[in-house]
Amino acid sequence: MGSRISFAENDFIYQKFVAWNKMENKYMEEAEQVLLHTYNRFRIVLDKGEGVYLYDVNGKKYLDFAAGIAVFALGYHNEKYNNALKHQIDKVIHTSNLYYNVPAIEAAKKITKASGMDRVFFTNSGTEAIEGALKLAKKYAYNRDGAADHEIIAMKHSFHGRSIGALSVTGNAHYQIPFQPLMSGIQFAEYNQLESVKALVNKKTCAIIMETVQGEGGIYPAKPEFIEGIRKICDENDILLILDEIQCGMGRTGTMFAYEAYGIEPDIVTVAKALGCGIPIGAFAAKERVANAMVPGDHGTTYGGNPLACAAANKVFELFEEENILENVKKVSAYLESRLDKLVEKYEFITERRGKGLMQGLVVTKPVSQIINRAIENGLLVISAGADVLRLVPPLIITEENVDDMIEILEKSFSCILNS
Ligand SMILES: *Cc1c(COP(=O)(O)O)cnc(C)c1O
Numbered sequence: 001m002g003s004r005i006s007f008a009e010n011d012f013i014y015q016k017f018v019a020w021n022k023m024e025n026k027y028m029e030e031a032e033q034v035l036l037h038t039y040n041r042f043r044i045v046l047d048k049g050e051g052v053y054l055y056d057v058n059g060k061k062y063l064d065f066a067a068g069i070a071v072f073a074l075g076y077h078n079e080k081y082n083n084a085l086k087h088q089i090d091k092v093i094h095t096s097n098l099y100y101n102v103p104a105i106e107a108a109k110k111i112t113k114a115s116g117m118d119r120v121f122f123t124n125s126g127t128e129a130i131e132g133a134l135k136l137a138k139k140y141a142y143n144r145d146g147a148a149d150h151e152i153i154a155m156k157h158s159f160h161g162r163s164i165g166a167l168s169v170t171g172n173a174h175y176q177i178p179f180q181p182l183m184s185g186i187q188f189a190e191y192n193q194l195e196s197v198k199a200l201v202n203k204k205t206c207a208i209i210m211e212t213v214q215g216e217g218g219i220y221p222a223k224p225e226f227i228e229g230i231r232k233i234c235d236e237n238d239i240l241l242i243l244d245e246i247q248c249g250m251g252r253t254g255t256m257f258a259y260e261a262y263g264i265e266p267d268i269v270t271v272a273k274a275l276g277c278g279i280p281i282g283a284f285a286a287k288e289r290v291a292n293a294m295v296p297g298d299h300g301t302t303y304g305g306n307p308l309a310c311a312a313a314n315k316v317f318e319l320f321e322e323e324n325i326l327e328n329v330k331k332v333s334a335y336l337e338s339r340l341d342k343l344v345e346k347y348e349f350i351t352e353r354r355g356k357g358l359m360q361g362l363v364v365t366k367p368v369s370q371i372i373n374r375a376i377e378n379g380l381l382v383i384s385a386g387a388d389v390l391r392l393v394p395p396l397i398i399t400e401e402n403v404d405d406m407i408e409i410l411e412k413s414f415s416c417i418l419n420s
Contacts, residue, residue, distance in 0.1 A: 020058040027057065042376055049076025052395050052402055054381065065406055066381040070215070070247050070359070070393040073274040074319055081277060081315050088311035096302060103310035110317040114256045116265050117285035121294075122305030126246035126272030127161030129282035132299060133209070133268045134165050134183075136286060137240045140293040141206035144238065150206035155191040157217030157386075158210065160244055169209050171217070191220060194229040201233060207240040207268075208233070212258035215247035218386040219354045219361030224262055231264045240267040240290060246282070250274035251320060251396055253357035254330045261356075274396075279312035325396050333357040335400045336392070339407050347414065354389075358396055361389040366417040374413040380406060 027045045047057045052075050054062045067073065074081055088103065095101050108120040123129045134152065141150045154160075154169035161167065167176060168183035176182060185204070190196040191214060208230055214220040234241045243266035248258040250271060255261050257269065267290050272282030303309070320326065333356075340353045340360060352363040364371065368384045375382050385391040394402070 017058075024057050042373070044376060051075045051077070052398050060379065062376070062379050062381045063402065063405055063409065064381045065392045065394040065398075066383045067393055067395045068278065069273065069383065070252060071273045072278055073250060073252070073325065073396040074277050074316065074323070075395040075397045078277075078319065080319060080322075081312070084311055084315035085279070085308065088308050091307070093308045094303070094306045097300065097305060101305070101307045101310070103307045103314055104305040107305075107310040107313040107317075110314065111271065111283055111285055114317070115269050115271075115285050117269060117291075118288040119291035120283050120285045121299065122310065123272070123282040123284070123301060124280050124303050124309070125161075126270065126282050127163045127166045128301070128304070129246065129270040129272055129284045130160045130166040130169070130209075130244065131163060133242045133244075133270050133284040133286075134169065134207070135299055136268060136284065136290065136294055137207035137209075137242060139298060140240060140290050143293050147204070149185065149204055151185040151187055151202070151204040153187050153189055153197060153200050153205060153208045155210045155214070156188050157191060157214060157220070158244075159214070159216035160209065160211075191217075192223050192226045194226055197230060198233065201237060201239070205237065205239050207242050209242040209244065211244045211246075211248060212262075213248035213253060213356050213359055215359070215391075216385055218363075218389045219359060219391060221253075221258075221354070221356045222262070227259070227262050227264060234267070242266060242268045242270065244270045246270055246272040247393075248356070248359055250316075251325050251329055251357075252359050252393070254326060254333060256320075256326065258356065275316065276309055276312040277316050279309050281309035281313055323397065328398075329357050329396050332398055332400060332403065333360075336360060336403050339403055340392075343407070343410075349417065355392075358392070358394055358398070360392045361385055362392075363389055370416055371410075371413055374416040375409060378409045378413050380409040380413070382406075382410070 024045050028043060045057045046054050048055050052064055054064050054076065104122060111120050112118055121132050123132060138150055152169060154171055156171040158171045160170050165183055167179060168186050171188045187200040189200055212222055231241060233239065243259055245257050253261065259266060268284055268286045270284045275281050275283065340362060343362065344350050344353050349365045350362050351365060354361045368388060368390050371390060372382055372384060383391045
């Protein structure tokens with residue numbers, strides 16, 4: 001006997017469904033009235049999360065392979081993480097950098113230990129970490145030769161943020177052109193082409209900045225010979241290597257920092273996104289000889305390193321160990337790669353898989369936004385990286401079953417383009 005829904009009940013459920021949808025539409029209308037139009041948002045209003053799932057205001061469930069753009073590594077509603085935040089809120093949330101606070105000291109120790117760097121400066125975002133790293137590189141070079149015309153080499157198709165400094169080293173003309181003039185002295189090289197970098201090096205070069213795995217630009221991991229070659233150029237010419245690990249760091253590629261797998265270290269590293277797992281915090285960290293170029297008055301921030309944000313980062317590092325996050329990334333990413341490779345074989349419109357660990361991209365020859373919108377309808381959150389790459393950056397706690405579910409929904413979502 002199947003359960004029967006009476007006409008009255010059916011009508012009640014239908015009315016409720018209509019009411020919910022009206023509410024969701026009202027929120028979205030209001031958003032378009034009051035927020036700057038800097039985003040074309042997907043048409044869902046998210047309400048709460050649990051593990052690897054998010055729920056919208058209608059209660060619809062989504063398997064999340066976006067993690068708030070590679071942020072929520074530990075999954076949603078992690079009780080230990082939430083409790084650590086609640087505990088800190090009840091003690092003190094903000095003190096300013098005029099005084100010391102214990103969570104910041106603890107978090108700095110954890111970052112130096114994990115990164116191989118010696119000193120840390122806390123920021124509120126990835127962009128600010130980039131700003132600080134650029135200033136540190138300039139000050140280091142200024143101390144060395146007193147010149148004020150130093151150059152920085154950045155990469156084409158890179159992404160480092162939206163402020164004027166970070167935008168100046170972001171190799172994307174579309175983002176840059178309306179905001180010129182930007183910071184001067186920036187040269188752009190081809191990523192993964194060492195000769196193109198070598199051609200730009202001169203006496204004024206003070207730093208080379210790059211992502212260890214390019215994220216927004218389309219998920220391109222650095223080739224070992226490229227990153228090793230860059231390290232050598234830097235060593236030979238007293239040029240600083242700034243590795244932007246804001247997206248690829250914090251365990252996403254299977255090691256705490258992606259450069260560990262290459263057996264090299266930067267002089268300055270930037271970190272953010274998963275560092276606070278949702279609480280806004282970033283940092284740049286540097287080797288002692290470099291970090292010492294900054295003295296009181298050179299740099300500052302009101303919020304950076306505040307006890308609440310640092311309590312979040314501390315708990316993130318602790319839970320990475322307790323929950324064996326790196327091991328899970330290694331195990332599940334091998335499975336994810338094999339499943340994605342099968343999609344490349346099976347579908348003609350998927351031409352390539354690129355990525356490392358749980359930072360993967362599928363190159364598609366059909367409109368990626370159509371696939372993403374259909375996936376959302378089917379209860380899966382995925383994002384893009386550039387115009388033709390479907391990006392998968394799930395929470396680092398996902399299981400092989402989650403991967404199976406994701407593949408199933410994704411294949412179902414392909415129907416929208418296969419039938420067109
Ligand atoms: C997201 C990102 C940034 C900017 O970080 P925000 O926190 O958005 O300011 C910089 N670099 C990379 C590689 C990123 O992925």
